[in-house]
Amino acid sequence: MSHARTQKLTRIILKAATVVILLLLLLSEILFSSITLFFKSMITVIFTYPYGVIYNNLMFFLFGLRGKIGGLTLTILVAAVSLLLAFIAGIIFGLMRNSRRWWLSYPAIGYIELVRSVPLILVIFWFCFFPPGLSETLKSVGRVYYGIFALIAFTGAYIAEIVRAGILSVSKGQMEASRSSGLTHTQAMIYIILPQALKNMIPSLVNQFVSLIKDTSLLWFVGVMEFTSTIFATSNREVNTTVTMGLYFFAAVVYFLVCYPLTASSRKLEKKLGVGER
């Protein structure tokens, strides 16, 4: 390469480098100033926030209106009851799904696929609006019960898939070994396959419980007074947007404090099970 060409190239590179550096400086200036602005406003918010709003309504958030169950208590209660019943439904449908008899497996497949492909709100709307419109007796049942039924129907389908995967995760040799020692299919399922499958399923079930706790917030759409609704109702009374922001952040933190320990423990369990089994 000739000397002149090298010089020309160097000059071009130098020019380009200057432009790039200037651009980077500008960009970092913008970035830096916006970040400082953001933190400044955040600090202002933290120091000037009227924490009284949260403190005064704390009982409302945790227990709901006086004389009724509501707030965070209702959220956890609904989630726990739904999980328990959905677990039973899930085992039944999971076993049906695994069955080799088509008249057992087809309805299970239909139910699972249908529920898994629609949003939860749709299921909640089906349960909360359709039956009460049919007759006076059904109208008198509280919204929250329909909501629980919707959550069971929704979560049951997901748990059925977990159960199915759990059963499939137990090696085929276990079934063969128990069948060849004379146990019937049902006996082998109860004593050999399900205990092992259940152990493998625990982490997924805990995760499902976390989803369920988060999903109970959707009962806000049908006016059940659970945690999200209490927050929403309080923030609706406030004009100040700073207060609103704090309320929703508080709600997020509370949900996080409830859910994260469960998530963490399920992950720990998963690791333990992964190492324990081969």
Added chain:
Amino acid sequence: MIIFKKVDKYYGSFHALKDINLHVKQGEVVVICGPSGSGKSTLIRCINELELINGGELIVDGYNLADPRTNINELRAEIGMVFQQFNLYPHMSVLKNITLAPIKVKKMKKAEAEALGLELLEKVRIKEQAYKYPAELSGGQQQRVAIARGLAMRPKIMLFDEPTSALDPEMISEVLNVMKDLAREGMTMVVVSHEMGFAREVADRIIFMDVGLIIERGTPEHFFTNPKDERTKAFLNEIL
């Protein structure tokens, strides 16, 4: 005891067993060998109907396996089976692994079953491991537990599907010794194995299979000294 009459077995269009004729008498020890994919595992799994046969007749201990009315659980209770991968139940202790079937199928009392279990564990020489879990045992010990589990139903026939293939070499002999004891006691045994030393010592008959056919059959002397078929010779050259 076990009679195969023109048995055929298909996996889809794959012809896994072709026209199998075989008669295993009471107290006989039959060793089946052959290259992988030759159908030996399929053959042994047909005996307790882990695989269904598609043609011919298979009569085991007077039960006709071609008859849909045969109570297969009744038959299976009389046949013990040991697998290559042990297939112990990982969530139960060794003793529970053994006593489960006697308690649930034979409705044996728990104490009685446990006494039986300990007796069997003594027989396979690992009585001291009774309350451990399968994952805590070595491969050879696990396989001996599996044998004890197979024996727990007081079976008339024992099936072994490559019982030593998944074991480390130094553990093979401890499992084979237990199997030799069993053979000496007069148990009817069908063994899929490549352990030719074992075959020479205890087998009454050796069967060589390839591509779903029985190619060679005879006493160990005949089998090892003057095999007729070329494929048997090639196989023996490779394995000995």
Added chain:
Amino acid sequence: MIKKARELKVEASILINRYRFIFYPLYFLAIALFIYFVVYKILLVNVLNIEFNYKLNYAIFFTNYIEATRQSYVDLYVLGVITTIKISIISLVVAMSLGTVLAIFRLSNVKVLDIFAKSYIEFIRNTPLLIQIFFWYFGTDPLLPKVFTTWLKAQSNVEFAYGVIALSIYTSAFIAEEIRAGIQSIPKEQMEASRAQGFSFLQAMRLVILPQAIRIVIPPLISQSLNLTKYSSLVMSIGVVELMASSRFLFGGTARIFEALSVTTIIYLSLSLAISFALNQYNKYFLSYTRY
């Protein structure tokens, strides 16, 4: 005799299998009749005295939703479906890019980035989407410059923008975890083997690890986009008119709940089936060739 019985059984099963398109509907019909007569007629009507008087009327879809503009409910539904698809795709693209960046942060050796990404992911994953939507829509004003917020509020589809922000931030946390898990699921030996052959770290990543990881990651990413489509229905809480909102307008205005919800169910079902069909095709054509 014995053989006869067995053959008959086999023949019967072959027949049932051959004519299953007749047998299966018959079977479902039988279940429906059973439910209608035993559960409804006997249990509900005669024992509990509950009787339903609900006449289906799908013609309601063709009545006008707004008289002045002559928009029918069909138009409303079409608008809803388009909005649902639009918000899902836009959010998916944003969430993918955010998620990739987060996954790189998680895998990098820089401690600060790792901790930042980890706490972001954990916080987002353990909070309900609805709360997040409310937070972004109702609560972010005091954090932003006043000029910007006033300009924003003047825009016509500001709800849509907030919906995209909430959905993509929520989904990015899930996508980041999927990508990280996919990359980490490649055995260490792969990296060691390729480094031993003389590849640099980046080369090994680009030539050996990533091609394997992408094949593993794509199926969970598709199922995440399915989740995103379903969860996009939550943005109706801040007034975006997507599919769920259209159906609520319909049954809110006319009280035809069954008609509104059944059509919505079918639309969501076909959207999901289309996505799972894509997933199955992917599994069939790509995964079958990449077994090693």
